Amino acid sequence: MKKFIISSFIFAFSFFALIFIGLIIPNNSLDRSIDYSIIVKHELLKKTTSPKIILTGGSNVLFGFDSEKIEDNVNSPVINHAIHAGYGLKYIIDDATQFINEGDLLVISPEYSHLLDKNYLGKEPLLFSLTAKPSNLKLISLSQLINVSPFIPKFAINRLKSFVYYKLKTVKESSEIGMYSEHAINTHGDNYQHWDKNESNFEIYEFSGVLNKDVIKYLERIKLNVNEKGAKLLIVYPSLCESSYKVNKNYIDIIDKELNNSNLNIVGRPDDFIYPDSLFFDSPYHLKYKAISSRSNKLIQIINDFNNIEK
Amino acid sequence: MLFNSIQYLIFLPTVFILYWFIFNRKLKIQNFLLLTVSYVFYGWWDWRFLSLIIFSSIIDFYCGIYIKKAKRMLIKKRWLTLSMLINLGFLGVFKYFNFFSSSLENALNSIGYQVDTLTLNIILPVGISFYTFQTMSYTIDVYRDKLKPTKDPIAFFAFVSFFPQLVAGPIERATNLLPQFYEKRTFDLEKAKDGLRQILWGLFKKIVIADNCAVIVNQVFENYTEYNASSLALGSIFFAFQIYGDFSGYSDIAIGTARLFGFNLMQNFAFPYFSRDIAEFWRRWHISLSTWFRDYVYIPLGGSRGSTFKKVRNTFIIFVVSGFWHGANWTFIVWGLLNAIYFLPLLLLNKNRNNTDTVAEKKVFISFKELINVSITFTLTIIAWVFFRAPNVSTAFNYINNIFSNTLFTMPSISLKPLAFIIILIVIEWIQRHRKHGLELDNPKMSRPLRWGVYYTFIIIIFWFGAEKQEFIYFQF
Numbered sequence: 205m206k207k208f209i210i211s212s213f214i215f216a217f218s219f220f221a222l223i224f225i226g227l228i229i230p231n232n233s234l235d236r237s238i239d240y241s242i243i244v245k246h247e248l249l250k251k252t253t254s255p256k257i258i259l260t261g262g263s264n265v266l267f268g269f270d271s272e273k274i275e276d277n278v279n280s281p282v283i284n285h286a287i288h289a290g291y292g293l294k295y296i297i298d299d300a301t302q303f304i305n306e307g308d309l310l311v312i313s314p315e316y317s318h319l320l321d322k323n324y325l326g327k328e329p330l331l332f333s334l335t336a337k338p339s340n341l342k343l344i345s346l347s348q349l350i351n352v353s354p355f356i357p358k359f360a361i362n363r364l365k366s367f368v369y370y371k372l373k374t375v376k377e378s379s380e381i382g383m384y385s386e387h388a389i390n391t392h393g394d395n396y397q398h399w400d401k402n403e404s405n406f407e408i409y410e411f412s413g414v415l416n417k418d419v420i421k422y423l424e425r426i427k428l429n430v431n432e433k434g435a436k437l438l439i440v441y442p443s444l445c446e447s448s449y450k451v452n453k454n455y456i457d458i459i460d461k462e463l464n465n466s467n468l469n470i471v472g473r474p475d476d477f478i479y480p481d482s483l484f485f486d487s488p489y490h491l492k493y494k495a496i497s498s499r500s501n502k503l504i505q506i507i508n509d510f511n512n513i514e515k
Numbered sequence: 516m517l518f519n520s521i522q523y524l525i526f527l528p529t530v531f532i533l534y535w536f537i538f539n540r541k542l543k544i545q546n547f548l549l550l551t552v553s554y555v556f557y558g559w560w561d562w563r564f565l566s567l568i569i570f571s572s573i574i575d576f577y578c579g580i581y582i583k584k585a586k587r588m589l590i591k592k593r594w595l596t597l598s599m600l601i602n603l604g605f606l607g608v609f610k611y612f613n614f615f616s617s618s619l620e621n622a623l624n625s626i627g628y629q630v631d632t633l634t635l636n637i638i639l640p641v642g643i644s645f646y647t648f649q650t651m652s653y654t655i656d657v658y659r660d661k662l663k664p665t666k667d668p669i670a671f672f673a674f675v676s677f678f679p680q681l682v683a684g685p686i687e688r689a690t691n692l693l694p695q696f697y698e699k700r701t702f703d704l705e706k707a708k709d710g711l712r713q714i715l716w717g718l719f720k721k722i723v724i725a726d727n728c729a730v731i732v733n734q735v736f737e738n739y740t741e742y743n744a745s746s747l748a749l750g751s752i753f754f755a756f757q758i759y760g761d762f763s764g765y766s767d768i769a770i771g772t773a774r775l776f777g778f779n780l781m782q783n784f785a786f787p788y789f790s791r792d793i794a795e796f797w798r799r800w801h802i803s804l805s806t807w808f809r810d811y812v813y814i815p816l817g818g819s820r821g822s823t824f825k826k827v828r829n830t831f832i833i834f835v836v837s838g839f840w841h842g843a844n845w846t847f848i849v850w851g852l853l854n855a856i857y858f859l860p861l862l863l864l865n866k867n868r869n870n871t872d873t874v875a876e877k878k879v880f881i882s883f884k885e886l887i888n889v890s891i892t893f894t895l896t897i898i899a900w901v902f903f904r905a906p907n908v909s910t911a912f913n914y915i916n917n918i919f920s921n922t923l924f925t926m927p928s929i930s931l932k933p934l935a936f937i938i939i940l941i942v943i944e945w946i947q948r949h950r951k952h953g954l955e956l957d958n959p960k961m962s963r964p965l966r967w968g969v970y971y972t973f974i975i976i977i978f979w980f981g982a983e984k985q986e987f988i989y990f991q992f
Contacts, residue, residue, distance in 0.1 A: 205535065205702045212711075215967065219974060353521050357978040365979075 226360025231335065232370045238266075238287060238395070239332040240386035245393050246303075246337070248283050255307030257282045257507065259393075260300045262289025262315040264442040264489040270500045271392035277504040278511070280309070284393035289489075291333050292326025292351075293318040293419065297426055298343040306434035309507070312423075313440045315489065316452065319459050321413035324422065325351040331359045383486075398485045399493040406487045408448040411455045420466045427468055438510060439463065439470050443477040443499055448488035471506045516559040518768045519722055526556070527772065534776055535702060542699050546669045549776070553678035557641070560682075564640040567605060572675045574601050575650045579657045579664035579671075591658055598654040602647040609643055614843030642682030644840055648807055650675050653689035655811055662690050670696035679772040683765045685783040685803035692780070700777030709955060710774030715973050716954040717767030724760030724940055726982035727933045728753040735929060736904055739914050743922035746929045747914060751897050754904050756937050759788065762801070767952055786948045788896075788941075789874045791888040793857040794867035796896060804840070808833050819862060830862055831855045841903070846911060850902040857895050873948055936980065 231240075249258065257280050259265050265286035275282040285300045293314050304310060318324050325348045334340055381387050381397060388397045423439070430437040441460075449456065456474050463470050481488075483495035491499060516522050530552045538548040558565050578598040585591045623629075653674075656662040665671045674693045680686075735742055735750030742750070766783035773780045787799035797805050809818075816829045831852070838851020861867040874889065875881045881889065898915060905911035943953045950957075954973070956966065 205704070208702070208704050208707055215970070219971070350521065358981065361975055361978050 222364070223357055223360040226362075226364040227331075227335065227356070229363055229367050231363075232367055234370075235382060236336075236386040237332065238384045238386060238388055239329070240336045241389050241393075242287060242299075242333060242337045242340075244386075244389065245283070245285055245287075248391075248393060249285065249300075249303035252281045252283055254305040255280055255309070256305075257309045257311060258285050258300050258303065259283070259311045259313070259503075260285040260296055261293075261313035261442060262286060262291075262296070262318070262489070263395075263487070264289070264315055264444075264491075265313050266389075266393075266395045267398065267485070267487075267490040268313075268443050268496060268499055269394055269503065270493075270496050271394050272390070273497070273500045274504055274507070275392070278507045282392060284389075286313075286393075287333070288329045289315040289318065290327045290329030292330055292348065293324040294345070294348060294422060295326050295330055295333070295340075295343060297423075299340060301426065301430065302343075304430055304433050304435045308433075308435040309510075310430055310435060310437045311440060311503070311507070312437065313442050314419075315442050316444070316456060316459055317411055317413075319415055319419045319462075320411060320455070321416060322347075322351055323413070324416065324419045327352065328355040328359060331355060335363070398490070399496070401485060401492065404482055404484055404486075404492075406445075406484060406490075408445065408451060408481075408488050411452045415458055415462055417462070420462060420468070424467050436510075436514065437469060438506070439468050440472055440503065440506060441474045441477050443479060443489060443491050443495065444474075445481045445484045445488040446478055447481050449475070449478045469510075471510065472502070476502060516556050518765065518772075519718060522559065526552075527775075531775060542697075543667075543669055545700070546667075546673045546696055549678070550669060550673040550676060553673065553676040553681060556678040557676065557681055560641050561638070564643075567609075567640055567643070568646060568676055569672075571602060571605065571647060571650055572672045574598060575654050575675070576665070576668055576671050578654050580666070582654065582657050583664045595654055595658045599651065602651050606643060606647055609639055611839075611843045645684045645686055646675055646681060648686045648804075648840075649689075652686070652807065652811065653693065656689055662693070665693060665697075667697070677773070677778075679769040679776075679778075680780055683762070683769070684801075685766055685769065685781050686807055687780060687803065688807075692778070695778050702777065706774050706777070710771040712954040712956065712970075713767045713771030713774070713952045715771075715970060716952050717764040717769075717771060718977055719953075719973055720760040720764030720767065720940070722764075722977050722981035723936050724933070725757045725764060727936055727980065728757035728760065730982055731929050731933060732757050732904070736906075736914070739910070739917065742917075743925055743928055744918050744920045745923055745925055746927040747918045748923060749927045749929060749931075751901050751904075751914075751918070753933055753937075755788070755893070755897050755900050756933070756940070758900065758903070759784075760940070770952075782951055786944050788893055789889060789945070789948055790892050791870045791874060791885055792861055792866070792892055793854065793895060794861045795870040796892055797854070797858070798871075804837065808837055812836060819867075823863065826862060827859065830859055834858065845908050846902045846905055849908055849911070850899050853899045853902065857899070875948075 249256075257274070257278065259269055259271065259274075259282065263286065265284060266288075269284055271282040271284045285303075286296070293312075297310075297312065300310060330344075330348070330352050334344070383395075383397045385397075388395050390396045427437045444452075444456075460474050477499060479491065479495040479498070483492050484490060485492050516526060530548075533552075534545060534548055538544045554565055554568075557568065575598050578594045582591050582594045585594060653662070653671075657664045670693065674687075674689065674696055677687075677692065732750055732754045735746060736754070739747060739750075763784035770780045770783070781803055783801060783803050785799040785802065787796050790796035790799055813829055813833045816832060817825050818829060819826050834851040834855035835848055836851070838847040838849070838854075841847040841850070858867070861869075874885055901914050902908065902911040905914055940953075947953050947955060954969075
C-alpha cells in the first residue's frame with residue numbers, strides 16, 4: 205500500500221509539475237496573439253485621464269467600434285478594452301473596473317452567450333489572458349478556476365509544444381500584422397486590421413444552454429461598485445448578423461426580458477445592432493467597417509442622450 | 516458525476532484514502548462508506564432519483580428474505596412477482612410510458628380513431644436500466660435457490676448502488692458481486708496498479724476515440740442528406756467506434772475503479788470488433804447484458820432446445836427485448852431484429868459456437884479467411900448501428916440507401932482526424948486481444964521508466980487530442 209501511494213504521488217506530482225512548467229514557461233513566439241494586447245490596453249487605460257469612456261465586452265466590441273469617431277463626437281477619450289468573449293464576462297468587467305475613476309462611463313456590450321449557463325465565468329481563452337497578464341490572477345475567483353480547470357492540462361501541454369517548436373525552428377519575423385496579433389489594435393484599442401476587408405467567411409451558430417440569473421445579479425453588483433466610485437455603467441446590446449439573430453431569437457427575447465426587468469441601465473433594443481450577414485467579416489459578431497461606422501454612430505447617440513439625461 | 520470530470524478526479528482519491536486508511540477497521544463501516552459515497556456519486560446528477568434506488572433496494576432486500584422464508588412455491592412466486600412488478604414498473608413508467616402512449620395514439624389514428632393519449636413530462640433517471648436489472652438478478656437467484664438472501668442491509672444497499680458500475684454497468688450478478696461485500700478486502704498492489712492502467716485505457720477510449728468520433732458523427736447524422744455516400748459510410752464506421760469507445764471505455768473505468776477498492780467486476784467487452792461471426796460478437800459485446808438475458812430470459816424460454824420454431828422464437832424474443840432495453844424507440848427494436856436475423860442462420864446451422872477462441876490464436880497476423888469473416892461481421896454490425904444511432908427508422912433506411920449510391924467511391928467530405936486514433940486503438944487491441952484490456956501489462960522485465968513513459972504518453976494524448984467533453988451514451992439507457 206505504502207509503495208502504491210508513494211508511486212502514485214510521485215507520478216501525479218511529476219505530471220502536475222509538467223503542467224505547471226507549461227503554464228509558467230515564457231511565450232517565445234515572435235508574433236504573440238491578440239491576448240497580449242491586454243498589456244497595451246492597460247497602459248492606455250492608465251494614462252488616459254478621467255472622465256473617460258471604456259468600451260468593453262467580447263470580440264463584438266473589439267471588432268465592432270471606431271473609438272476615435274466616438275471620441276470626436278462625445279468629447280471624452282474612448283478606450284476599447286475588449287478582447288475575447290471566451291474570457292468570461294466576469295473577468296472582462298473585473299479587469300476593466302480596475303481602471304474606473306470618478307466621472308468615467310463604462311459601456312458593456314456582453315455577448316448573448318455570456319448570459320447562458322456558466323459562460324460568464326470563462327473558458328480556455330481566459331488562460332491565454334492570464335498568461336499574457338499574470339498579475340490578473342488576483343481577479344480569479346474559485347468558481348472561475350473550477351470552470352476553466354478542465355482546460356488547464358491541454359493548454360499547458362500546448363504551450364510546451366509551442367515553446368519547443370519556436371526553440372527548434374527558425375521563424376522569420378513577418379512585417380505583416382496578423383488579424384489576431386498583439387499589434388492588431390489602434391491607439392484606442394480597436395482591432396482595425398479588417399476595416400479594409402470585404403470578404404465574408406463565417407458560419408452562424410445556435411446558442412445553447414439556459415439563462416443564468418447569477419450574471420444579472422453580478423452586473424447589478426458591478427453597477428453599484430461603479431456608482432460608488434462616482435462613475436456610471438451602461439449596457440448596450442451586441443452586434444449580431446441577421447441570420448444568427450433569426451435562429452436565436454427565442455434566446456435573445458428571454459435575455460432581453462430578463463435584462464429589462466433588472467436594475468441595470470439597458471439602452472436600446474437587440475435589433476438596433478442587427479446587420480445584414482454581408483456586413484460581417486469572420487464571425488456572426490465581427491463587423492465590417494460600414495457596420496462599425498453605423499454602430500459607432502448609434503453609440504454616439506446613446507452616450508449623448510445618456511449624458512443629457514444624467515445632467 | 517462523470518468519470519471524465521474534475522469532480523471525479525477529486526472524488527476518487529478522496530474515497531480511496533477514506534476507504535483504506537480511515538474506514539478500514541471494520542467491514543461494515545467500509546461498506547457503509549461505499550454506500551454513502553455511491554449515493555453522493557449518484558446524487559451529484561440528481562439527488563431526487565436516489566429515492567428510486569433506495570426504494571428498489573428496500574423492496575428487493577425484503578423480497579429476498581421472504582422468498583427464502585416462504586415454505587410454499589406459490590408464496591415464493593408471489594414475492595418474486597412483487598419484486599419484478601416494482602422494478603419493471605419503475606422502468607415502465609420512467610422509460611417506456613411515453614413510447615407506449617404515443618405508439619397507441621399513432622396506431623389508433625392510423626385506423627381512423629382520433630385520440631389524444633396521455634404523455635408525461637418525465638426525466639429518465641440515469642442508470643435505471645442497469646441497477647434494476649442488477650437488483651432483479653438478486654431476487655431471481657434467491658428464488659432459484661442459487662443464492663442465500665442477505666440479512667445485511669448495508670452490504671445489499673451497497674451492492675445495488677456500488678458507484679463504479681451504478682449508472683452504466685457492467686450489470687453485475689448478485690452471485691458474483693454481493694459475496695464480495697461480505698469478505699474483508701485486502702489491498703493488492705498488482706490489482707490496484709492494473710486497475711489504474713485500465714482506468715487510463717478507458718479514458719483514452721472515451722475522450723480520444725469516442726468524443727472525437729462523436730463530433731463528426733453528430734454532424735453527419737444530423738445533416739445526412741448533405742453528405743456524399745463515402746462520408747455517410749465513414750460516419751457510420753465512426754459511430755461504431757464512438758459507441759465502442761464510449762461504452763467499453765466506461766466499463767474499463769468502472770472495472771479499474773472497482774479493483775482499486777479490492778473488487779472484481781466481470782469483463783464487459785472482449786475486443787468485439789475482432790469477431791468472426793455475429794454469435795461471437797454477442798459473446799464479446801456488452802457481455803454482462805447478453806449473459807443476463809441468456810440466463811434470465813433465453814434459457815427459461817427453452818433456449819436453443821426444442822423445435823426449430825421455438826429456437827427461432829426465442830432468438831427473436833431475446834434480441835428484440837435487448838433492443839427495447841436500450842431505449843423506447845422503434846429504432847432500437849429494428850436494431851434488435853436485425854441482429855436476430857444475422858444470428859439466426861448460425862443458430863439453425865448449429866454454427867453459433869464455431870468461434871469460441873480468440874481470432875488468430877497463437878499467431879501474430881490474421882489469416883485471409885479470418886479477415887474476410889471479421890470484415891463481414893463488422894459490416895453487418897455497422898448497418899445495425901445506423902438504426903441504433905438514427906432518430907427514427909425512416910431516417911436509418913434513407914441513410915443506408917444513400918450509402919449505396921454512386922458517390923461511395925469518391926473522397927469523403929468529412930474530417931478524417933478520428934481515423935488516426937481508431938488505427939492506434941485497433942493496433943493496440945490487436946496486440947492485447949488475449950488480455951482483459953488494452954493496457955494490461957504482464958511483462959515483469961518492463962522497467963519503470965518505460966512503463967511510466969507509456970502512461971505519460973497516454974495522458975498527454977488524452978489531453979492533447981481529447982475532444983470536447985460529451986456525456987456517456989449509455990447514460991440514457
